[in-house]
Amino acid sequence: MDINTGIIENNKTQMRRGVLEYSILLILAAGDEYASSIIQKLKEVNIIVAEGTTYPLLIRLKKLGLLNYRWEESTQGPPRKYYMITDLGREQLAGLDAAWDELAKGIDSIRKGSKA
């Protein structure tokens, strides 16, 4: 692996970090999911996240009252822990939507400046 790839990869990781909670709340706002399916959905939009990141994060969001969960049997293996977003979670999500918009706007205006 050359040095360039390393720097870029590291930064892509950094960028993803910032939006992990946000994107998980977004996914759960659309419907209940279990950890593995959340990871899968994120992968589909090129937001790669490890199991060791996801499980602690879901537990954290649960503790904060933004999520709840229920167990559901599966014929494909062990039972699944389906997470769902709470009312508080939806409130917070609205705030994060705004934060994301603001950040995107900020980056955009710096970008325009750097091309002037």
Place this chain on the structure above:
Amino acid sequence: MDINTGIIENNKTQMRRGVLEYSILLILAAGDEYASSIIQKLKEVNIIVAEGTTYPLLIRLKKLGLLNYRWEESTQGPPRKYYMITDLGREQLAGLDAAWDELAKGIDSIRKGSKA
């Protein structure tokens, strides 16, 4: 400070973290700046960053060869360390542009999904 503000503020911070290196490179691509002026420019677009974050970050980017600097006298106080982006820095910046676009696209498509 209520609990809601806490969660949101924490997340805004998280989001900013991911794009700090990127936005600093963007600013320096538009012209040489010293640390305090970089912080000021970021503040203008609502990306708040502390001194204790910025200085080590600039040093790190210098060590990676993405930046260089020169000293310049000032009549308003101590000399200023003007940072400038290197050729390698511009290369990396192109990669980060792409990474940002990809991330923004990813978030966008999750957002659309969650409104369906």
Place this chain on the structure above:
DNA sequence: TTTGAATACCTTGCAACACAAGGTACTGAA
């Protein structure tokens, strides 16, 4: 019936890094 693959859950330990707080040093004006 036991072995293995697939699925799903979770924890531990390490490393990166943002930031608050505290510190140094230069300039010019009061």
Place this chain on the structure above:
DNA sequence: TTCAGTACCTTGTGTTGCAAGGTATTCAAA
């Protein structure tokens, strides 16, 4: 000579993403 303003930098702490390792369930094949 003292103080405010500007600018540099470091230290210590806390958070947190992730690699690696571990447990448990189901089903199918040997």
